[in-house]
Amino acid sequence: MSLNNAGAQEGSSTTEPASPNASRSVTRRRWLGYLGIAAVFVWTIAVGAGVGRIWKYKNTPGAATAAPATWPGSALISPPGQTTLVMFVHPRCPCSRASLTELSQIMEREQGRTAAWVMFLRPVGTTENWERTPTWKAAQGLPGVAVLTDATGAEAARFGVSTSGHVVLYDAKGHLLFSGGITGSRGHVGDNSGQQSVVSLLEGRPAEQTGHPVYGCGFHDQNPPPDLESAADATDRLHYAAECPAPGE
């Protein structure tokens, strides 16, 4: 290496412009950086949308329906001579496990003060014992609760119920005290105004509210609900689960 070249090379370490490869590399890295930032932004938006979807699902109740203001005369549960609570449950609804847990907490406090029934829907066209699921077994284990099968959905229709987990509470004279759900959101156990209202009413205190959204599966699919007249004439419309004694016996 000549002295001239060496000098030129020494000078080139401070003044020679970057090679085309180096500048391409810098540009590529810059664009990769922008792409990374864009990817994180898109990911954040997508996650936010997912969280919003979960939140919406959790807090969307079933169809709002109204229970009769007085005890439906044709019901096959004995007319109430004491405060009576009836919960309607779809046997395969995952959200209703939480409703039964809340009912269990109510009955631990109020057992003896109220007659309590859990009515399991067996839709028309399903097999015998279709409703005998783990949820059914869980209901059988609740203190002071009798478990029944609503074999055609007629009982649910009488009480104006169309969503699993719906609770109706009537006083000894057959007047409606409460109609609604006892969970705060879908499938979630925890303090909520529906459950607190039921407890207040059972203890003879005024309730915060007399209704609450019901979070659960629907009782009706594509088929329309059963007609009340024909259901009342049906001979096989209600089966009593002999394993559980009636409340008060």
Place this chain on the structure above:
Amino acid sequence: MQQTDSTMQQNVQRRANELCAARLDEVHRSTDRVFLWLLLAQWAFAIVLALWLSPYAWEGKSRAIHLHVQIAVFFGGLINALPIALIFLRPGWSGTRYSIGVVQMLWAAVLIHLTGGRIETHFHVFGSLAFLAFYRDWRTLPRHTIVSTWN
């Protein structure tokens, strides 16, 4: 002589810092690998949980795949995508462990939701804190705490 001692001290300090940084980088990378398996295990667990607890939603006698299964499969995959990509592309980087901290809290929210708000599932939050402490980086915790509070 004094200049030599001072220079030697500076060299020792510089070398100590280099060794510490290298060791810390090693800790960050190995913890990233631990979280890679943990994130995948949580995803698999969520899918199994959803299929076991709530496979179908019902309307009368009609059924459809429950939203919980879709959340476990698709949303679980989505929230894992960013941290797993960073673990492979930028192991040991601070952004990787911060994203892992945030995603751990999202997983806590998903698992709490899938189990219907069970108290036991809430302890996932505290377990995650213990794992995040492996990074020995205090800046991981505030992000984790903010997302947890928002949840």
